[in-house]
Amino acid sequence: MPRFYCPTPLQAGDVLDLPSSAARHVQVLRLQPGDMITLFNGGPAMAGPGGEFDASIERMGRSDVQVRVGLHHAVEREATRVVHLAVGMPANERMDWLVEKATELGVASIQPLMTERSVLRLNDERAQKKVAHWQSVAIAACEQCGGNRVPLIHEVATFANWRKAWSNAPSSLPLLLSLRAGAAGLRETVCDSARLAGAITFLSGPEGGLSGTEEDAALACGFTPVTLGRRVLRAETAALVALAALLQ
Numbered sequence: 001m002p003r004f005y006c007p008t009p010l011q012a013g014d015v016l017d018l019p020s021s022a023a024r025h026v027q028v029l030r031l032q033p034g035d036m037i038t039l040f041n042g043g044p045a046m047a048g049p050g051g052e053f054d055a056s057i058e059r060m061g062r063s064d065v066q067v068r069v070g071l072h073h074a075v076e077r078e079a080t081r082v083v084h085l086a087v088g089m090p091a092n093e094r095m096d097w098l099v100e101k102a103t104e105l106g107v108a109s110i111q112p113l114m115t116e117r118s119v120l121r122l123n124d125e126r127a128q129k130k131v132a133h134w135q136s137v138a139i140a141a142c143e144q145c146g147g148n149r150v151p152l153i154h155e156v157a158t159f160a161n162w163r164k165a166w167s168n169a170p171s172s173l174p175l176l177l178s179l180r181a182g183a184a185g186l187r188e189t190v191c192d193s194a195r196l197a198g199a200i201t202f203l204s205g206p207e208g209g210l211s212g213t214e215e216d217a218a219l220a221c222g223f224t225p226v227t228l229g230r231r232v233l234r235a236e237t238a239a240l241v242a243l244a245a246l247l248q
Helices: 020-028 094-105 124-145 159-168 186-191 212-220 235-246
Strands: 003-005 015-017 036-040 052-060 065-073 083-088 109-114 173-177 200-204 224-227
Touching: 003 020, 003 124, 020 052, 020 065, 036 065, 083 159, 083 235, 094 109, 094 124, 094 235, 109 124, 109 159, 159 212, 173 186, 173 212, 173 235, 186 224, 186 235, 200 235
Parallel strands: 003 036, 083 109, 083 200, 173 200, 173 224
Antiparallel strands: 015 065, 036 052, 052 065
């Protein structure tokens, strides 16, 4: 059945209007009254009960869709590890691709960063629009892949401001993607299951990586340098390869 994110309280028997984005999607698919869909509401806008709900279409308006909520299914397809990604934003449409694929892999949240080598520079208004767009990309990816928890896309931050906030309240194991000599292999680090039992924050740079100053600052607040091997990957590829290893 088609799946839709509905960030409102859901309960069997309720009749409600779908959010505008979901309603448009239903209309594009040319669904009709009586057709069945799946709803889920776990994500940044609603701390839902998890799982997903059956729902039947009751009415199709010109711009609205009304549904009746059916049975709740306590099914989850989330990653066994909680991994937060802090990433220097790649340029052009590569950030869209990164958000989509990271969501499919099961990332818990994404922190877009402006670093010394970042090509993408956003002022406040443009940054807000970008974050809203990336959040919609994550929602669409969850609808497609079967995830019931939409990752939170944080507001864009400079590396310096984010590092200060993180160091004041670290809540997960910090790993830094680095080409420095002596960096541990990520695969070997992931195999240390006792060390990686809790949440992880994975920090990855933009094209060209983090600057030496930024890496030093990350190491100073507890990040462990890790490497993906001898090949130099594109910024968005490196982040996804790391997520795939961490979320296995």
